[in-house]
Amino acid sequence: MRDKVKVLLDRALEENSELFLIDFEIKSGNNIAVVIDGDKGVSVEDCIAVSRAIEHNLDREEEDFSLEVTSAGVGSLLSLPRQxxxxxxxxxxxxxxxxxxEATLIAADDAAIQLAWKAREPKPVGKGKVTVKKEITLPYETIAEAKVVITF
Structure with missing residues (x-):
C-alpha cells in the first residue's frame, strides 16, 4: 500500500511543480497522512487536488483507508532547503x-542559510552602546530547529 500511495503522491506533485512533500506516513488502520508545502503557499484547492489524485486511484474494496492531506502550518518547523x-x-x-x-533570513541555498540582525554592543572606546549589524551563515546540519516568527 505504501509504495502505491507514494507513486500516486509523486505523480500528483509532478503535476504542480510549485508543491513539494514535507511528510508522508501511513499510520495504524491505514490512516494516510500527507503534509505538503508550496513555493507560493498551499491553497485548499491544492490539498484537494493532491487528495483526489491519491484517493481516486485507490480501491476501497481492496483495502479500507482514510486520507488526510494538509499544508505545513504557519508555525511548522522548517525542514527542507526549499522551505x-x-x-x-x-x-x-x-x-x-x-x-x-531570531533574525532575518537573507539567503538560502542547498547547503546553508544566512541570517542578519542588529545588536546593541558596548562602544569600543568610552561609555554607552552602539548598534551593529551582524550576520551568520549556518549549514543545515547545524540547525536543530527553525521556524518563521509570526508578527502582527
Whole structure:
C-alpha cells in the first residue's frame, strides 16, 4: 500500500511543480497522512487536488483507508532547503546546539542559510552602546530547529 500511495503522491506533485512533500506516513488502520508545502503557499484547492489524485486511484474494496492531506502550518518547523528559500526576507527563530537566533533570513541555498540582525554592543572606546549589524551563515546540519516568527 505504501509504495502505491507514494507513486500516486509523486505523480500528483509532478503535476504542480510549485508543491513539494514535507511528510508522508501511513499510520495504524491505514490512516494516510500527507503534509505538503508550496513555493507560493498551499491553497485548499491544492490539498484537494493532491487528495483526489491519491484517493481516486485507490480501491476501497481492496483495502479500507482514510486520507488526510494538509499544508505545513504557519508555525511548522522548517525542514527542507526549499522551505527556507521561500521564506527569504522573513524573520526566523533558529536554534542550534549552541545558540538561539531570531533574525532575518537573507539567503538560502542547498547547503546553508544566512541570517542578519542588529545588536546593541558596548562602544569600543568610552561609555554607552552602539548598534551593529551582524550576520551568520549556518549549514543545515547545524540547525536543530527553525521556524518563521509570526508578527502582527
Amino acid at each position: 527556507y528559500k521561500k521564506n527569504i526576507g522573513r524573520r526566523l527563530y533558529v536554534k542550534t546546539a549552541d545558540e538561539v537566533y
